[in-house]
Amino acid sequence: MKKLLIVAAIIAGLGLSGGRTWAQEKPDAAEAAMVHTVDASTASDVALLEKIVDINSGTMNLDGVVKVKDILEPQVAALGFKTEWHPMEQLDGRAGDLVAEHPCALGKGKCGKRILLIGHMDTVFEPTSAFQKYEIVPGTNGRVATGPGVSDMKDGLVIMLSALRAMKAASVLDKSEITIVLSGDEERHGTPVSISRKDMVDAAKHSDLALEFENASRDAGLDGQDAVRIGRRSASTWRLETTGRTGHSSGVFGDAMGYGAVYELVRILDQFRSELPEPGLTYNVGLVLGGATAEENANKTGGDATGKTNVIPSTALALGDLRTLNDEQTDRVKKKMEAIVRDHLAKTSARIEFEDGYPAMAVTPGSQALLAELQKVNATLGYPPEVVTDPIFAGAGDIASVAPYVPGLVGVGAMGAGAHAEVETVYLDSLPRQAKRMAILMYREGKE
Numbered sequence: 001m002k003k004l005l006i007v008a009a010i011i012a013g014l015g016l017s018g019g020r021t022w023a024q025e026k027p028d029a030a031e032a033a034m035v036h037t038v039d040a041s042t043a044s045d046v047a048l049l050e051k052i053v054d055i056n057s058g059t060m061n062l063d064g065v066v067k068v069k070d071i072l073e074p075q076v077a078a079l080g081f082k083t084e085w086h087p088m089e090q091l092d093g094r095a096g097d098l099v100a101e102h103p104c105a106l107g108k109g110k111c112g113k114r115i116l117l118i119g120h121m122d123t124v125f126e127p128t129s130a131f132q133k134y135e136i137v138p139g140t141n142g143r144v145a146t147g148p149g150v151s152d153m154k155d156g157l158v159i160m161l162s163a164l165r166a167m168k169a170a171s172v173l174d175k176s177e178i179t180i181v182l183s184g185d186e187e188r189h190g191t192p193v194s195i196s197r198k199d200m201v202d203a204a205k206h207s208d209l210a211l212e213f214e215n216a217s218r219d220a221g222l223d224g225q226d227a228v229r230i231g232r233r234s235a236s237t238w239r240l241e242t243t244g245r246t247g248h249s250s251g252v253f254g255d256a257m258g259y260g261a262v263y264e265l266v267r268i269l270d271q272f273r274s275e276l277p278e279p280g281l282t283y284n285v286g287l288v289l290g291g292a293t294a295e296e297n298a299n300k301t302g303g304d305a306t307g308k309t310n311v312i313p314s315t316a317l318a319l320g321d322l323r324t325l326n327d328e329q330t331d332r333v334k335k336k337m338e339a340i341v342r343d344h345l346a347k348t349s350a351r352i353e354f355e356d357g358y359p360a361m362a363v364t365p366g367s368q369a370l371l372a373e374l375q376k377v378n379a380t381l382g383y384p385p386e387v388v389t390d391p392i393f394a395g396a397g398d399i400a401s402v403a404p405y406v407p408g409l410v411g412v413g414a415m416g417a418g419a420h421a422e423v424e425t426v427y428l429d430s431l432p433r434q435a436k437r438m439a440i441l442m443y444r445e446g447k448e
């Protein structure tokens, strides 16, 4: 810890921000007031976290998501936001979005940068999960809590509110133009995306930057260094299907029968493995079926195949994913995959279909500039600079939907570990740290 503080002091002293010194090393009066408010509210913030973690809000438990919304909405409204609930049950079988707008008291566009705050109220833990309650992890001196969504991302909802309350108490919220969009289906988004992400995209179009309150991590765990991300990889899926002539196995490789569907499938997958690798790209094959018949089930989690050792298989299929750093990489890799697919073995055929999932959030100069501002906030607070996590370790998320319109920070919620597993934890000391960072960052962006 001592070493980190020394590093922070050196960096602050050198003013490593493109040749200029840090805009401000000491908090001004408003910033000091915000720090004080966050510290004073930490106990009630943690109590709110416990309360909303104990409400099951698995994505498909629409009533549970609405219950979480019903707790948050009045608290957001009390801060001067105009709130609206946009139900989506009829549209895409999901709960809906909470949208809240805080107008600039001086008039539209006169409060510096217009800020978009995004997050989600759902978790991956449905009512059928055994993981339902908030608890302090024994042996951690009360520093670590566990529970469904305690890290991904009910902590982020609490931090968002805490930061806004601190801004209100310091009389700077009125000078801010902020939109909040909380989805009810981040973990299993409704389709089409044009409906399920419409509220976020619409809000992004009248915003200048986005802060996504998803969980973050610490390098080396509880006593490690706080990390942040400015990029997320895309996540999409593909389905490869091959066909071949069928007949007695003794004729395989021959002019008349060719190679059959399974060899064609394997050729393609092996060329994917050997020819496609490049930095930032991964593509996994998750399921393979082949034989005389092959069909995946409706959920694409298994399927049925039949075949015999002495019959050349007529059909085969593979399901996989594709994760990229940016749209350019996605398009380029898709074209390479299609070219490999077209290069058929004798008497076989194949086709590949891609299904869009989450787009990538590429690292841009805009998000790098925002990161530099965040590091200045860290210097003001006496925190070491945050570690910037490689986007390759950042899964897909909602901020990617708004990334084409605004720069943003990914994961400004609390630090924790084990998201999506029944051991999900949060480091409670990171709640006030993040709330202070975000309150000061929003205040400074609103002055620009």
Ligand SMILES: [Zn+2]
Binding pocket: 120, 152, 153, 186, 214, 215
């Ligand atoms: Zn999440």
